[in-house]
Amino acid sequence: MIEHTGSYQHQPGPYFGPYGGRWMPESLIAALEEVDRTFTEARNDPEFTAELQDLFTNYVNRPSLLTEVPRFAQDSPGVRIFLKREDLNHTGSHKINNVIGQALLARRMGKTRLIAETGAGQHGVATATAAALFGLECTVYMGEVDTQRQALNVARMEMLGATVIPVTTGARTLKDAINEALRDWVASVDTTHYLLGTVTGPAPFPAMVRFFHSVIGEEAREQILAQAGRLPDAVCACVGGGSNAMGIFHAFLDDSGVELYGLEAGGKGISTGEHAASINLGRTGVLHGARTYLMQDEDGQTIDSHSISAGLDYPAVGPEHAWLNDTGRATYEPVDDAECMAAFQRLCRTEGIVPAIESAHALAGALRLAQRWADEGVVSADTAAGEEKIIVVSLSGRGDKDVATAAKYFGMLPDAATPEGGDAEAVAARPEGAQN
Amino acid sequence: MTEQNTGQETGQQSGQNTEQQVETPAIRSLTSESIEAARDAGRTAFIGYLPAGFPTVEDSIEAAVALGNNGADVIEIGIPYSDPVMDGPVIQAATSQVLADGFRIDAVFDIIRAVTQRTDAAVVVMTYWNIVDRMGVETFARRLAEAGGAGIVTPDLVPEEAGAWFEASDRYGLDRIFLTAPSSTDERVELITESSRGFVYGVSVMGVTGARSEVSTAAENVVARAHAAGAPRVAVGLGISKPEHIREIGAYADGAIVGTALVAALRDGGPAAVGTLAAELATGAVKNSRGDA
Numbered sequence: 037m038i039e040h041t042g043s044y045q046h047q048p049g050p051y052f053g054p055y056g057g058r059w060m061p062e063s064l065i066a067a068l069e070e071v072d073r074t075f076t077e078a079r080n081d082p083e084f085t086a087e088l089q090d091l092f093t094n095y096v097n098r099p100s101l102l103t104e105v106p107r108f109a110q111d112s113p114g115v116r117i118f119l120k121r122e123d124l125n126h127t128g129s130h131k132i133n134n135v136i137g138q139a140l141l142a143r144r145m146g147k148t149r150l151i152a153e154t155g156a157g158q159h160g161v162a163t164a165t166a167a168a169l170f171g172l173e174c175t176v177y178m179g180e181v182d183t184q185r186q187a188l189n190v191a192r193m194e195m196l197g198a199t200v201i202p203v204t205t206g207a208r209t210l211k212d213a214i215n216e217a218l219r220d221w222v223a224s225v226d227t228t229h230y231l232l233g234t235v236t237g238p239a240p241f242p243a244m245v246r247f248f249h250s251v252i253g254e255e256a257r258e259q260i261l262a263q264a265g266r267l268p269d270a271v272c273a274c275v276g277g278g279s280n281a282m283g284i285f286h287a288f289l290d291d292s293g294v295e296l297y298g299l300e301a302g303g304k305g306i307s308t309g310e311h312a313a314s315i316n317l318g319r320t321g322v323l324h325g326a327r328t329y330l331m332q333d334e335d336g337q338t339i340d341s342h343s344i345s346a347g348l349d350y351p352a353v354g355p356e357h358a359w360l361n362d363t364g365r366a367t368y369e370p371v372d373d374a375e376c377m378a379a380f381q382r383l384c385r386t387e388g389i390v391p392a393i394e395s396a397h398a399l400a401g402a403l404r405l406a407q408r409w410a411d412e413g414v415v416s417a418d419t420a421a422g423e424e425k426i427i428v429v430s431l432s433g434r435g436d437k438d439v440a441t442a443a444k445y446f447g448m449l450p451d452a453a454t455p456e457g458g459d460a461e462a463v464a465a466r467p468e469g470a471q472n
Numbered sequence: 473m474t475e476q477n478t479g480q481e482t483g484q485q486s487g488q489n490t491e492q493q494v495e496t497p498a499i500r501s502l503t504s505e506s507i508e509a510a511r512d513a514g515r516t517a518f519i520g521y522l523p524a525g526f527p528t529v530e531d532s533i534e535a536a537v538a539l540g541n542n543g544a545d546v547i548e549i550g551i552p553y554s555d556p557v558m559d560g561p562v563i564q565a566a567t568s569q570v571l572a573d574g575f576r577i578d579a580v581f582d583i584i585r586a587v588t589q590r591t592d593a594a595v596v597v598m599t600y601w602n603i604v605d606r607m608g609v610e611t612f613a614r615r616l617a618e619a620g621g622a623g624i625v626t627p628d629l630v631p632e633e634a635g636a637w638f639e640a641s642d643r644y645g646l647d648r649i650f651l652t653a654p655s656s657t658d659e660r661v662e663l664i665t666e667s668s669r670g671f672v673y674g675v676s677v678m679g680v681t682g683a684r685s686e687v688s689t690a691a692e693n694v695v696a697r698a699h700a701a702g703a704p705r706v707a708v709g710l711g712i713s714k715p716e717h718i719r720e721i722g723a724y725a726d727g728a729i730v731g732t733a734l735v736a737a738l739r740d741g742g743p744a745a746v747g748t749l750a751a752e753l754a755t756g757a758v759k760n761s762r763g764d765a
Contacts, residue, residue, distance in 0.1 A: 057633050059601055061558050063653040063678055065630060065660065205564060206554060218557040223679040225655065321602045322628075323555065335577040336606030338554040 038362040044289035050239030053362060055355035058238040059322040064218070067225045072240040074145050079247065084140065091136050095169070096126050098133075098251065102259035102428070107386035108399075112406035114415025116264065116424045119389070119431040120256045120284060129392065129433030130252060130280045131162040131233060137248035139166035142229035149173040149228040153217045155182055155210035155276070156347035156394065157189025158433055159233030164198035166231075174198040177216040179209035182346045189437050207340040210276075210350045214324050234277025235354030238325030242282075242354050249283025256428055257287040264426055270295040270405055273430035274397040275368065276312065276348035278357045280432035285366060295367065298357060299401035301343035302370030312341035313370040314353040315361050328355040344373040344441065345393035347433075371397040371404075377445055379403055380435070392433030393441065402427045502622035503647040503670030506545045506594040507705050507727055510757070516722030517671075518757040519707055520750060521548040521598060521731035522738065523563065524580045525570040533586045535738050538747030540591025543754025546707075546727070547587060548625055551580055551599040558627040560682030562732045566739060577603060581619040588620030596649060596670070598625040604637075613640035623647025623670050631667035641669070649673050652698050652706075654690040662701045671705035671727060672698045676712070683732045684711035687720055695725045715756025722759055 038053050050056050058068060078084040092098040101121040109117040122130035142150060150167050151174070154160030160176040167174035176193055180202040183190050190200050206212035214232075221230040235242045235249075253271075260268050271288055273281035275298035288294040303311030311317070318329035321336060330352035331339040341351040360366040380396035382403075383389050391399060405427060409415045415425050435442065443449050510517040520539045525532050536547050552567035552575055559567070580597065588595050597616060604612045604624070616624070623646045629637065631650060641648050647670030652661050655678060665672055676691035677684070691708045698706040707727030712718065718728040730753055737745040 058630065059628055059633055060630065061628055061653075062630055062651040062660070062664065063655055063675055066653075066655040066657060069657075205568065211555065215555050215557050219560075219680045222558070225678060319606075321605050323602060324557075332602065332606060334606070336553075336603040337571065338602075 037364060038359065040363040040365070044360070044365055045286060047243065047356060049243035052242070052356045052359035055327050055358040056239060056242060057327050058325060059327065060238045060325045061222060063222050064225065067221070068238055068240065070145060071141065071229070071244070074141050075240055075244050078141055078144060084144070088137060088140060092133070092251065096132050096136060097124060099255040099259070100124050102256055102263060104263065105383070105387045108383055109406070110386070112403065112410070113417040114419030114424050115406040115409065116426045117402055117406070118260060118263070118268070118426065118428045120252060120428060122252060122280060122430065122432045123389070123391065123395070123434035127158070127162045127165050128436065129158040129162070130249060130283060130430070131159045132165065133251055133283065134233065134245045134248040134279060135159070135162040135166045135231060138229065138231045138244070139170050139172070142172065142231070143170055145229065147172070147227060147229040149175070149224065150231045151175045151177070151217050151220050151224070151228055152231045152233055153210060153213035154178050154233065155213070155349055156345065156392070157182070157186040157193070157437060158347060158392070160193050160198070160200070161189055161196070163231050163233070164193040164196035167198060168196045175220065176200050177203050177213040177220070179203050179207070179213050181208040182210065182213070185441060186346055186437055209341070210346070211324070211338060218324070234279040235282045235356060236277045236324055236326055236328070236352060242326065242356055245279055246282040246286060246356065249279055250286040252280065252283035252430065253285060253287030256284055260426070260428055266426070267291050267294055268426040268428045269293070270297060270427045271430070272297045272299060272398045272401040272405065272427060274299050274348060274394045274432060275315075275353060275357060276301065276350045276394065277352070278354040280430050282354060282356060284428070284430040285360070289365065296360070296365065297401050297405065298366055298368040299371045299397040300368055301341070301345060301348035301397060302372035302375070303342040303344070305372045306370050310342035311370060311372070312343045312348050312350060314351060315357065315368040316370050318352070320358070323352045326355045328352050328358045329361070344376065344445070345397070345438070347392070347394040348397065369401060371400045375400045375404070377442070380442060381446065389431070390435035390439070391431055392435050393438045395430070395432045398429050398432070402429045499642060499645050499669070501647050501670050502594040503546055503596060503649070504705060507671055510545045511726065514759050516718055516725070516757045516759060517545040517707060517727030518543055518718065518754055519546040519548060519727050519729040520544040520734050521550055521729065522734055522746070523550040523552055523567050523570060524583050525552060525573070525575040526566045526735070526738065527569070529579050529583065531743055533583055534743035535746040536583070536587040537590045538743045539734065539750045540587065540593035542747045542750035543757065544593050544750055547591070547593045547595045548598045548729070548731070549580065549583060549587070549595060551577065551597060551603050553600040553603055556600060558680055560680040560732060562736055563681050566735050577607065581615050584616065584619040584621045594622040595620065596623045596625055596647065597621055598627065601626060601629045609636045609640045613644045613646055617644035617646055621646065623649055625649040625673060627651060631663050634667065638667070651675050652694060654678055654694055658697065661697050665698055665701040665703040668703065671707050672703040673729070674698055674706050674708045674725065676708050676710045679710065681710060681731050683713035683736070687711060687717050691721065692724050715753050718753060718756030722757065728757070
């Protein structure tokens with residue numbers, strides 16, 4: 037446990053307690069310093085913030101809604117659940133917030149090309165979108181495994197004019213896509229901005245990406261005050277690298293009455309070893325430029341992560357989350373594939389909203405928290421109106437991209453429709469008696 | 473060559489004042505000695521890289537010994553790592569294979585011990601930092617020194633993050649080989665130069681490891697800037713694969729580093745091929761006679 041007094045907000049980096057920093061090849065340090073300088077200038081430049089605001093309003097579709105979901109919460113008496121609807125943003129997830137911000141910075145630095153890594157494809161799609169909007173070249177690195185499980189997003193990126201390069205090294209997932217993007221950047225840094233998609237990586241990325249996503253929490257805080265008349269008791273968000281979670285947590289960090297929950301991908305169950313629960317089962321080390329919690333073996337080799345959601349399939353976590361964990365300000369819990377998919381289906385069937393599988397981890401976390409409160413006698417069917425507990429969940433993305441994975445998981449496809457080499461893992465992971 | 477670099481050799485980064493520095497006994501730098509011996513013999517120091525455990529632990533030892541006995545002044549033993557962001561396809565393929573075969577870090581120290589016993593070259597480790605971090609920098613440094621290792625080349629560690637490594641390297645008399653790049657600012661070149669012991673690793677090109685047909689024109693400038701910042705020894709790496717590259721680099725640098733070409737030779741022809749290629753490369757290191765033709 038790390039002692040921390042004073043505000044948790046606006047931590048400037050590069051360090052968050054013992055975490056963060058800049059563990060990078062020297063060749064990239066000058067570029068990181070340029071990004072840092074440009075970001076610092078831009079955030080204090082009224083023209084920049086006005087342009088960002090204009091794009092948020094007129095292109096991204098901000099503010100996103102805060103939607104109460106009473107049918108989703110109907111088996112959780114005494115608990116009200118609200119969803120922060122990042123799924124309604126242009127391109128279908130929170131990723132666009134950071135991408136628009138960094139694309140503006142790239143233009144400000146005179147860069148003509150964007151590169152990005154992507155797991156689920158949401159960040160790649162958002163980057164390809166911004167590149168089209170600003171007339172920049174775009175190359176997206178995506179693990180070969182992910183290009184297969186997210187084939188539609190590959191087509192989407194190509195439609196938007198981006199080049200998608202399947203990465204065939206290592207585990208062929210998100211971490212390897214980051215390695216490949218870094219190798220590209222070392223050789224192309226004069227013309228190219230590496231538009232890193234989450235709150236990991238070397239400084240200034242963790243604090244900068246948080247800055248562009250902090251609009252999520254700022255809006256949610258205002259909206260819940262307007263709709264419920266008070267702050268929530270808890271905020272839940274999924275954590276892979278942790279960008280949507282940092283975005284929604286940030287506004288609430290100094291509201292000590294608001295519990296913050298980060299839900300990590302428990303994969304097939306943390307006892308199986310096949311998961312992506314970096315904070316819960318990782319050890320500290322350095323990966324991709326930051327000191328943080330990561331999944332590694334005794335020798336320091338990164339262990340392959342597993343999650344049904346490509347977007348959480350990352351063996352480390354943003355350094356600020358590592359710090360929030362150690363200070364006790366936020367709590368990180370694993371949600372396994374089965375619990376996640378149950379929440380996924382529940383939201384579909386009770387509210388008519390198909391969430392991203394990533395976001396379904398946060399939904400599951402909310403249901404679990406509601407159950408815990410019920411078990412502790414904090415809430416019950418007798419809880420009076422106005423006395424309910426309130427949870428805000430970051431619905432970080434929509435589930436269109438996950439329909440094939442989910443349909444296979446729930447056995448909704450006729451056998452003939454399961455393509456050879458399809459997501460056999462999802463089928464194998466299907467629980468007995470999963471409902472169609 | 474007369475050396476005026478005692479300041480470089482005494483670990484001034486750990487914040488001692490001048491009086492203390494004078495009292496600190498100079499740390500012996502095995503890498504510096506090897507490079508200076510090459511200089512005294514009229515040669516550009518030839519530094520060769522091979523991955524630990526490739527294609528097997530035994531053959532990696534034989535290959536490194538062949539390298540050392542055929543002209544290499546310094547041998548870099550690379551530790552295979554799951555996320556090698558500075559490595560190109562040839563070295564990645566080699567190190568991935570080693571990891572897939574179940575390589576464990578303990579073998580690195582056995583390899584270092586065997587190679588130092590069987591060659592006169594200074595043997596350094598090239599490693600991504602998480603490997604050292606996981607073991608603990610103090611333990612890693614102690615074991616490396618006990619095995620006869622001379623120091624560590626750190627491709628993803630910059631001096632700002634190296635506090636614990638400064639202490640451990642001073643305690644165990646190990647060389648700290650930091651990289652300087654074409655993109656490094658003058659301030660950073662100074663920091664890197666002050667922080668390094670043994671030599672400064674000049675990255676010739678903005679890119680990852682891999683053989684290239686020509687040595688980048690940026691290399692000369694990288695070396696000149698490090699020399700100007702006071703570095704007594706600067707070696708050039710990335711893209712060097714032929715004797716003529718080494719000859720060209722020898723005109724302005726103190727050493728030339730070859731990696732990918734040696735790894736490819738080992739992959740295709742085993743340890744003997746490494747010896748053959750090393751002997752050929754070493755002809756390019758001879759400065760005073762025109763070793764060509």
